[in-house]
Every structure is written in structure tokens, then in C-alpha cells.
Amino acid sequence: MSLDGRGSALPEAEYEQLKSDVDAWVRGPGEAWAERIEASGEVPEELWTELKEHGFLSLAAPVELGGRGLSFVQWMGLMEIFSRSHASVRMIVHVVNGTWRAMNPFANEAQRDRFIKPSVAGDIKVAFTLTEPGNGTGADITSTVRREGDTYYLTGRKHLITFGVRCDYWLLFARLEGSTGKHGTVALLVDRHAPGATVIDTSETMGVRGTDHAELVFADTPVPVANRLGEEGEGLAVALGGFLTPSRISVAMSCVGLAERAQELAVEYALRRVTFGKQLAERQAIAFQIAENEADIEAAKALVLHAAEQWQEGRETASALSSMAKMTAVDMLTRVTDKALQVHGGLGYWKTQTIERVYRDARAQRFEEGTNEIQKTVVARDVFRRAAVKESK
Structure with missing residues (x-):
């Protein structure tokens, strides 16, 4: 398999x-x-x-x-x-x-x-459950478990958990009580209705309306050891190992798709709207924005597909490329949706227009699978690592 x-x-x-x-x-x-x-x-x-x-x-x-x-x-x-x-x-x-x-x-x-x-x-439904309110999303997680026989008892908090309200299980990452660093982490499938688990619905967001998000509080919540994926100490490997790179590429491609939709709406409106006897599409200021959008989308798409091909082939370059693709596509989406909304003029500000929804939704990808600041850190680290290897030869 x-x-x-x-x-x-x-x-x-x-x-x-x-x-x-x-x-x-x-x-x-x-x-x-x-x-x-x-x-x-x-x-x-x-x-x-x-x-x-x-x-x-x-x-x-x-x-x-x-x-x-x-x-x-x-x-x-x-x-x-x-x-x-x-x-x-x-x-x-x-x-x-x-x-x-x-x-x-x-x-x-x-x-x-x-x-x-x-x-x-x-x-x-399985909800990916890593992020915590008081720290980052890596080896600094503070939710803990203690083991008694065949059961772990989970204590801690998680937030910004997509589908955290309606899921059947949380794919949750915690650390063994008293441990530090990645070597003490575990990955657990926690029953949504396990005792000691409190779910707070936090679904009121700017965009991506309808997707439920949750804050979770655990107080000695029992989890069978049989629900652990991998061994003790492999929690972050489950969370980040073979999952993060393709997921970042997928989010980057979602930016491309949404940008294409924004561009489609802008082009349709530019061809339909007439001012002073001329279509908006005939006005150079509008045409230039459409042209810039088209080039922006195609450039980002090419990088995303390159990253996807590299990951599919198992290349070492895939991890850094996934971060490059995501930060490039996110910035592209911001520019494209802003220009697409501008093409609509004041009408684009109204909820009756699809572009208004697209504009709001476009903000979400900026923090999915790590902000651009995180992506830049990953890319810079890779650049310096390769330079050091080259210099040592």
C-alpha cells in the first residue's frame, strides 16, 4: 500500500x-x-x-x-x-x-x-487538533497526558480547531506529563464525547462562513492507549511529518482556485458594466488590472504545480518549495481579490455580489498551515543550509 x-x-x-x-x-x-x-x-x-x-x-x-x-x-x-x-x-x-x-x-x-x-x-469526521491558545503549534505544545495502565488522561486546551464541534474524533497532539521537546509528544484519537472534554463553539469568523471551529478544554479526559497513533515520542512526526508539506501545497492551490474565481467575476463584470457609453473592459485602467491578475495567477499556479510534482516524486526540495508556493500564492490571492473587488466599484462592497464573499474568504488561507512569516523562516533556513553544505565541499 x-x-x-x-x-x-x-x-x-x-x-x-x-x-x-x-x-x-x-x-x-x-x-x-x-x-x-x-x-x-x-x-x-x-x-x-x-x-x-x-x-x-x-x-x-x-x-x-x-x-x-x-x-x-x-x-x-x-x-x-x-x-x-x-x-x-x-x-x-x-x-x-x-x-x-x-x-x-x-x-x-x-x-x-x-x-x-x-x-x-x-x-x-476527524478534526486535526494541534493549535493551542497560549503557545505555538510545534514542540512547545503544553497539553499533557499521564498514563495509567491502558488509559491516558488528557489535560489542556486547544483552539481554532476546524470541525472541532461536529467531528467524531479529534486527532489530538499532546505531550507526556513531565516531558519537554518533540520526544515527549503523542498523537491520540480522542472521542468527541469523552468525559472531561468541554467544547466551545467559536464559529463566528470573517469568512469561510458555516465551517465550525472550536475551542477545547480537557480535564482528565480518558483516552485508550489503543487510540494512540505511532509510539510515544512520535506525536509531532504524525502531526508534521508526511502531512504538512502536501497540506501546504493544497492550501496554496486553493489560493489559485479562489483567485481564478475572483478574476472570472471581475472579467464578467467588466464586460457587462457600461459607463459613459463604454464597457469597463475597454478602459485601459481596468484592462491593465485584469492583465496583472492573469499573470499573477499563472505564475503562482506554476510554482504550486512544481512543488506538487516535487513532493509526488519524493524530492528533498519539496518541503521548502511547499512554503515558497504557499507564501507566493497567498500574496497573489490578496492582490487579485483586491483588484477584482476594485473592478466592481462600490457595488462590490455589497453582500449581493459574489465578489464580496470571495474577498472575505480570501483572508483565511493567510494563516492555514502557518503564516507567511513561518513560511519565510522555513525557506530562509533551507537557503542557508544549502549554502553551508555547498561551502563545506
Whole structure:
């Protein structure tokens, strides 16, 4: 079995048909769902069911886990299309099609049958649970567990946890009581309804309306040792190892898809809107903004696909490239959505316009899988490391 989903691909004709099917859903039912979500502020369970029934939650995983068996580059092509839809749709397919990557390399067969295959199938929801309110998202985590026989007892806090309210399990990262650094960390699948767990709904966000987020408080919450992925000391390896790089590339591609949607809306409006007897598209100031957007999108997309290819091939360069792709795509999305909104003039400020939603949603990717400041740190460290290696030769 391919543990990380790099080693398979759909035949080209089958893949092109799948892309066409996804695009048709995004432009049809997806738009209807977008209007419903924006009106209610909630993602109904029926949407999850519809995505499951279309097979959209199990696209990226290997066939052996119940997935469609796309290559990673193929999956990025679909991520690009899904990201033109409502941000909550994008968030669901991104998370469900990615969480298995963290779990699978460290799972035993019983855990694959109990957690991973049902997650890929869309039968259970698993929420990635790393971030804490009082520190960062790495070796400085402070949530702790103490072990008594076959049970861990969990104490601590987590926040900004996507799908943390409606999930079935939290894929949660903590440290052994009294330990420091990454070597004391553990990865646990914690039952959403375990005693001693308090869930605070924090879903009121600027954009990505309808996606639930949670703050979590644990007080001696029991977790079976059988729910631990990997060994004690491998918690951060589960959280960051084979998961973070492809997830950053996926978020970067979501920036490309959303930017393409913003550009599409701007072009449509520029062709439709007439001032003083001329289309906006005929005015050089508008045309130049559209041209800049198009070049910006294509440049970012090329880098994202390069990073995706490098990761798919198992290249050492993939990690730094994923950070380059994400920081480049995030900045591109900011520029493109700002110009697209400007093309709409004052009308773009109204919630009746799709561009208003796209503009709000575009802010979310700036902190997903690490801010640009984090990405720059990763890239700079890689640049200096390579320079030092070269100098030592």
C-alpha cells in the first residue's frame, strides 16, 4: 500500500471526466449551497452527505483505503476547481482528503479499519487538533497526558480547531506529563464525547462562513492507549511529518482556485458594466488590472504545480518549495481579490455580489498551515543550509 498516496494515478480520460464532473457540481449545486450557507451561516449535514455520495471526500486516498487513487498532482487539479466554490466546501474536501495522510503511516491495521477507512469513506469526521491558545503549534505544545495502565488522561486546551464541534474524533497532539521537546509528544484519537472534554463553539469568523471551529478544554479526559497513533515520542512526526508539506501545497492551490474565481467575476463584470457609453473592459485602467491578475495567477499556479510534482516524486526540495508556493500564492490571492473587488466599484462592497464573499474568504488561507512569516523562516533556513553544505565541499 502507498502510505502517502504518491504512487498511483487515474487514467487520463477518466481523470478528465472527473474534472468535468467536479466543475459541473461546483458551478451548479455548489453555487446553490453557497447561497444557502451564506444566508444561514451554517453548513447543513446534508452537504456533507452530498459530497460523500458524489465520492468527493475520498478522492485523494489510495484505493486500498477506499479512495479513488488519484496522484497528488491530479488531486491538486481538483483542489483548484473545488476552491472556486464556497470556502466551506473547499475546507471540507481539503481536510477530509488530507487528514488520512497524517494518520496512515503510523496506524496499525486495526486502526486503519476503525478510523482511517471510515474517515476516507466520509462515515466519521476527524478534526486535526494541534493549535493551542497560549503557545505555538510545534514542540512547545503544553497539553499533557499521564498514563495509567491502558488509559491516558488528557489535560489542556486547544483552539481554532476546524470541525472541532461536529467531528467524531479529534486527532489530538499532546505531550507526556513531565516531558519537554518533540520526544515527549503523542498523537491520540480522542472521542468527541469523552468525559472531561468541554467544547466551545467559536464559529463566528470573517469568512469561510458555516465551517465550525472550536475551542477545547480537557480535564482528565480518558483516552485508550489503543487510540494512540505511532509510539510515544512520535506525536509531532504524525502531526508534521508526511502531512504538512502536501497540506501546504493544497492550501496554496486553493489560493489559485479562489483567485481564478475572483478574476472570472471581475472579467464578467467588466464586460457587462457600461459607463459613459463604454464597457469597463475597454478602459485601459481596468484592462491593465485584469492583465496583472492573469499573470499573477499563472505564475503562482506554476510554482504550486512544481512543488506538487516535487513532493509526488519524493524530492528533498519539496518541503521548502511547499512554503515558497504557499507564501507566493497567498500574496497573489490578496492582490487579485483586491483588484477584482476594485473592478466592481462600490457595488462590490455589497453582500449581493459574489465578489464580496470571495474577498472575505480570501483572508483565511493567510494563516492555514502557518503564516507567511513561518513560511519565510522555513525557506530562509533551507537557503542557508544549502549554502553551508555547498561551502563545506
